[in-house]
Amino acid sequence: MSELKNDLFLKALRGEEVKRPPVWMMRQAGRYLPEYLKLKAKYDFFTRCETPELACEITLQPIDIIGPDAAIIFSDILVIPQALGVKVLMEEGRGPLLPDTTTTQADIDKLQVEGVAERLDYVCKAISLTKKELNGRVPLIGFAGAPFTILCYMVEGKGSKTFDKAKQFCFTEPVLAAQLLQKITTATIEYLKAQVKAGADCVQIFDSWSGMLAPADFDAYSLPYLKQISDALSVLCPVILFPKGSWYALGQLAQTSTSGIGIDWNVPAIYAREQTPGKTLQGNFDPAKLLTDPATITKDVNKMIDAFGVHRYIANLGHGILPNVPVANAKAFVDAVKNYPNR
């Protein structure tokens, strides 16, 4: 494996001195790039995920085109339920559909944790290939969904504005919920370990729906499983936890073994810094701001870095990039961070 030529991202996670923060964008691999949309028109979602050459090509596109300081492997958080034996359908423009929901003891007993990493070997193959093709240009991030977020899809069967059924399941069947969350957690740890073995330099855990939970319920249904994953992985590589919307839990997340904590654009920098001493923060540009223009983006990026500071900070969006963002605006975001010291 060739040595990293740009290790700014890993330096920021280790708390080392840097001249400027590193920058990448959530969902930078895909969605808004014309080069990606061409592949999307040709191959369906799971073909893109399951073919290492395609996943590698999609992962590298933004590195060549907009030049961020880290790559993130192209995949999806729902490969875990799929590898546990649950059918996952992905219809373009309609979001995921899991026709067989997981809500009973029998449903949970059926889930096959053993062999999950082997069944997801295509992701590891994509990671190995991407590491080779990156040839040390930037680090590669692996990822998985957080157990609570995966439970949301497995119980609800599809996306939702409020995930009431998933929450009702947790609140009324706490024993089953704990079993399901533990199975997802165990599988996720094996899967992420395999990603690191294949070459991932860091792993990020996306808890996209944890913000649906009240603080006490976050403590019950999300935090213990994030902790398990962080503890198991942080001995191998830096970990970033991103429980979107769970601003109230930043102090608790700062007590875990994670190196980095992702925050959404609601969270003021000063509040986040107070809550998370010794951790690296990642975020938190409003994705809708990328629908403005390069001058506005540059101005607001500078303000953001002024607020967070250069040290222990990774410039990113506060959530995934929107599909309709002009490429010039995405590049303006990355360039603004790179030019920050030379303003």
Added chain:
Amino acid sequence: MSELKNDLFLKALRGEEVKRPPVWMMRQAGRYLPEYLKLKAKYDFFTRCETPELACEITLQPIDIIGPDAAIIFSDILVIPQALGVKVLMEEGRGPLLPDTTTTQADIDKLQVEGVAERLDYVCKAISLTKKELNGRVPLIGFAGAPFTILCYMVEGKGSKTFDKAKQFCFTEPVLAAQLLQKITTATIEYLKAQVKAGADCVQIFDSWSGMLAPADFDAYSLPYLKQISDALSVLCPVILFPKGSWYALGQLAQTSTSGIGIDWNVPAIYAREQTPGKTLQGNFDPAKLLTDPATITKDVNKMIDAFGVHRYIANLGHGILPNVPVANAKAFVDAVKNYPNR
């Protein structure tokens, strides 16, 4: 007008001593009650809103059936764009649709602020009739949508998970956005004043989508208009501001003339209390918790009141009641608050 027999709700807003907190539930008028669903099957949405006898009947149903300490007039926040001259369609189960979006100078110039209160006289008639029928049993709450939330629907033309178009409009056309927000604000103030004149004892402003905004954008596109409304109305009756998701702005809201501040279930009581000295807090039970059972609801309501305290507190949900909540559970919520002192 007969004197109020139960003025617990107004006492809490004035910061007076109470033995227990008052309780009501957002969207208590409708959605989950079989008695409401019967009327819903018979009359379309706007017929229900625009016929004072129907709006009155729907407003009173929960008072008779579950017994909260305040009534809220049955209406909708989108009556304001309608009264400004914008077509609003409401298809059952599909959410609102505004086929002609408001995004240009010409669109904004066309909006008719003058006469808004007269065109919404049917709401005031419903309020007068309801006051009479309530006969002093409990106070009656009037309401409106906050200007930013109304802008979201007028620009986007429909509901959205992220209201990107509405935010893009604000970020790229700040002058037009300010004009539109001001027109909505002026109309809303006239409308709420008329509600108070007709008998509303309190008004609540629902900023359902302000949580989509970063703090600096909340300062630009929401807060100034909430302040204007609060200042204009709080000389007439107590005001409650409910900017859902804008936890970061609680300290600023506490600096306004409002009596009450609504909070969602993400916000820990201790944080909310620290941020809002001298204000009455309203909330913040997770609506999905009403999908459990009366024993769980009672336990969690007691914990909630323990955390907020009895003084300057109105027990409520953290957002609207879900349509599929069993009536026994809604009643368990109200009863738990009423029985709090006798646990």
